[in-house]
Amino acid sequence: xxxxxDITNIEANIQQVSANIAEACKTSGRNQSExxxxxxxxxxxxxxxxxxxxxxxxxxxxxxxxxxRDKHPLLPENLSWHLIGHLQRNKVRLALKxxxxxxxxxxxxxxxxxxxxxxxxxxxxxxxxxxNVSGEGSKFGFxxxxxxxxxxxLLTLERLDIIGxxxxxxxASEQDAxxxxxxxxxxxRDQIQEQMAVGLPELSMGMTGDYxxxxxxxxxxxRIGTAIFGKRDYSKE
Ligand SMILES: *Cc1c(COP(=O)(O)O)cnc(C)c1O
Numbered sequence: 001x002x003x004x005x006d007i008t009n010i011e012a013n014i015q016q017v018s019a020n021i022a023e024a025c026k027t028s029g030r031n032q033s034e035x036x037x038x039x040x041x042x043x044x045x046x047x048x049x050x051x052x053x054x055x056x057x058x059x060x061x062x063x064x065x066x067x068x069r070d071k072h073p074l075l076p077e078n079l080s081w082h083l084i085g086h087l088q089r090n091k092v093r094l095a096l097k098x099x100x101x102x103x104x105x106x107x108x109x110x111x112x113x114x115x116x117x118x119x120x121x122x123x124x125x126x127x128x129x130x131x132n133v134s135g136e137g138s139k140f141g142f143x144x145x146x147x148x149x150x151x152x153x154l155l156t157l158e159r160l161d162i163i164g165x166x167x168x169x170x171x172a173s174e175q176d177a178x179x180x181x182x183x184x185x186x187x188x189r190d191q192i193q194e195q196m197a198v199g200l201p202e203l204s205m206g207m208t209g210d211y212x213x214x215x216x217x218x219x220x221x222x223r224i225g226t227a228i229f230g231k232r233d234y235s236k237e
Pocket of ligand 1: 040042063084085168206207208209223224225226227
C-alpha cells in the first residue's frame, strides 16, 4: 500500500523554494544570482538526490563524511558537495577528497589539521569559518568576539582558502526573531574584512525555517533540506 504522506514532490518543492528565494532577493534589492541554493541531502537516498538533480540542482550538502562517501559512487560526478556538519580531525583527509567546500571550520585546531593535511595532499581547500552567533553551548563555532584574534592565526595557514563565514541560527517560531543573528554575522564579516584587508565574500546562513530572512540579511548560500526533500527519517539508523 502506498502511503501518500511519504511521497514528496521534490521538483515542486524546489520550484517553491526558488520562488521564495527570488522573493527574498526582490524584497532586499539583491540579485538572485548572488544566492546559491545548497540542497541538504543528509539522511536522504541517492534516488531522492537524483530527483533534485533532474530538477536542476547541482550542489548538495551532507553532514557526515561516511555518508557522503557511500553516496558519491551512486551519483553523477559533476555534482558539487558541501560539508555542512562538524568535521572530526580523523576524517579530514577523506573529507578533502569528497567535498568542494567545508562550511564548518569551527576551531583553530581543526583549521591547522586541515592545513597540514592539505599540504600533504597538495590541495588548497576552500573553507568557511563557523561562528556561534547565538552563544548556545550546544553549537560549534568560534565565538564572535574571539574571531578577529583567531583570524590573525588562521591567516597564517597557507593552504586554507577562507572564503567566508557560516552560522546556524537558534530555533525560533518567528523568522524575524533570528534576523539579528544573521545581521550579526554579516557585520562581523564586514568588520574583519575592514580590519584585516581580507575578502570574505561568502555568508552561509539560512535553513528551511529561516532562509528568507537570511537572504534579506546578506546570505550568499542557503542550506535547505526539509523544504526540498521533506522530513528526515532517522529511524533507519
Ligand atoms: C540539517 C542541516 C541543514 C538543513 O536543515 P533543514 O531545516 O532541513 O533545511 C542546514 N544546515 C546544517 C548545518 C544542517 O545540519
